[in-house]
Amino acid sequence: MLGNFSYCNPTKLYFGEDSLKFLNEELPKYGAKIMLTYGGGSIKQNGIYDEVMAILKANGKTVFEDPGVMPNPTVEKLYEGCQIARQNEVDLILAVGGGSVCDYAKAVSVSAYCEEDPWDKYYLRMADVDNKIIPVGCVLTMVGTGSEMNGGAVITNHASKLKIGHVFGSNVFPKFAVLNPVFTYTLPQYQMVAGIYDIMNHITEQYFSGEDDNTSDYISEGLLRSLIHSARIAVKDPKNYEARSNIMWTATWALNTLVAMGKTTDWMVHMIGQSIGAYTDATHGMTLSAVSMAYYRHICPYGLPKFKRFAINVWNVDPAGKTDAQIAAEGLERMENWMREIGLVMNIKELGVTDDMLEGIAQGSFIMDGGYKVLTQEEIISILKASM
Ligand code: NZQ
Numbered sequence: 001m002l003g004n005f006s007y008c009n010p011t012k013l014y015f016g017e018d019s020l021k022f023l024n025e026e027l028p029k030y031g032a033k034i035m036l037t038y039g040g041g042s043i044k045q046n047g048i049y050d051e052v053m054a055i056l057k058a059n060g061k062t063v064f065e066d067p068g069v070m071p072n073p074t075v076e077k078l079y080e081g082c083q084i085a086r087q088n089e090v091d092l093i094l095a096v097g098g099g100s101v102c103d104y105a106k107a108v109s110v111s112a113y114c115e116e117d118p119w120d121k122y123y124l125r126m127a128d129v130d131n132k133i134i135p136v137g138c139v140l141t142m143v144g145t146g147s148e149m150n151g152g153a154v155i156t157n158h159a160s161k162l163k164i165g166h167v168f169g170s171n172v173f174p175k176f177a178v179l180n181p182v183f184t185y186t187l188p189q190y191q192m193v194a195g196i197y198d199i200m201n202h203i204t205e206q207y208f209s210g211e212d213d214n215t216s217d218y219i220s221e222g223l224l225r226s227l228i229h230s231a232r233i234a235v236k237d238p239k240n241y242e243a244r245s246n247i248m249w250t251a252t253w254a255l256n257t258l259v260a261m262g263k264t265t266d267w268m269v270h271m272i273g274q275s276i277g278a279y280t281d282a283t284h285g286m287t288l289s290a291v292s293m294a295y296y297r298h299i300c301p302y303g304l305p306k307f308k309r310f311a312i313n314v315w316n317v318d319p320a321g322k323t324d325a326q327i328a329a330e331g332l333e334r335m336e337n338w339m340r341e342i343g344l345v346m347n348i349k350e351l352g353v354t355d356d357m358l359e360g361i362a363q364g365s366f367i368m369d370g371g372y373k374v375l376t377q378e379e380i381i382s383i384l385k386a387s388m
């Protein structure tokens with residue numbers, strides 16, 4: 001049974017090959033001072049920077065640049081961004097990049113006018129925002145996180161070896177997001193497939209919880225089928241617009257709160273993956289793929305009916321003459337084969353994890369209670385060992 005909920009996603013999306021021009025509709029809604037936030041330089045190489053700059057200038061904006069947002073943005077970079085935003089009293093943060101840039105922009109938006117240390121307030125204490133929020137807009141160049149239409153803002157603190165996501169409310173969601181699938185063509189294959197798995201895992205984290213017959217799970221199955229199909233095309237033909245646009249759209253719906261409505265969710269793969277990220281700074285999607293099979297095989301017996309449904313409805317396993325456990329196992333085997341086929345990292349050693357890190361990674365993995373099994377530290381360590 002679906003629980004009670006209210007649903008409103010305030011982010012306005014502009015999707016398609018011509019979507020960048022809609023910046024001309026959005027920019028006049030904000031003051032003249034724009035903080036242009038971007039990553040390590042990909043947007044300068046592929047020309048997106050020039051296109052965005054031309055539109056900003058044409059709209060009479062004064063641009064304060066905030067470059068150098070690294071993958072897995074750090075707390076030190078957050079402090080730097082807050083200073084730029086506050087000193088220049090910017091009216092809008094325009095994030096041009098992937099999830100890291102969009103997440104960071106949201107973190108700056110709530111932290112620039114925060115009177116205390118934002119790491120303590122938002123990440124250690126998970127406090128609500130009670131200060132001025134600078135509006136954020138996104139031009140997405142990397143697909144996976146769903147950050148373009150949600151309140152997530154993940155920040156890494158290397159000194160304390162913690163990577164933590166604060167999921168802010170709808171007042172922090174981007175006001176608008178431009179989604180042009182062509183902008184993702186220049187992504188390295190490694191990043192593209194990491195993003196594809198991030199999408200899959202966002203859906204499965206929300207799907208593998210509860211056993212009710214609800215619409216959210218049917219939507220999730222449809223999104224997964226589309227993703228599996230489009231990913232196979234995109235890895236062979238990265239400039240296939242149909243595949244790349246389907247992947248981009250699936251990513252947004254995978255984590256814009258829709259498929260979690262009215263049901264419980266898990267998120268343990270992300271908790272373990274984020275802790276691996278804090279230790280290794282590895283690419284987010286790969287930290288998830290590398291532990292997923294060990295995790296799902298571990299919890300499968302506790303959520304057997306759902307794993308059986310997953311095998312049949314998502315992976316087309318024929319149930320005839322098989323036990324539920326056999327059907328579920330075949331589904332996970334097909335999932336693993338697909339993961340290997342598209343080129344995901346399937347073990348944590350490859351990400352730089354060494355045996356002496358396992359204890360710390362387990363301790364840094366926040367334990368959630370929405371999945372089929374509330375894990376103990378020992379179980380996390382055994383999942384990590386099985387992922388080596
Ligand atoms: O920095 P540049 O030079 O732009 O290069 C980036 C970066 O190296 C590159 N890239 C992006 N667009 C490109 C491109 N290269 C060529 N052409 C393009 N069009 O790709 C690399 C990775 O970018 P990044 O933004 O780090 O990737 P992603 O989108 O996967 O974001 C990862 C971050 O988002 C967080 C992750 O934890 C991680 O910190 N997440 C945010 C979530 C949310 N907001 O809800 C949920 C996710 O589960 C995730 O935790």
Ligand code: ZN
Binds near residue numbers: 145198202270284
């Ligand atoms: Zn993710």
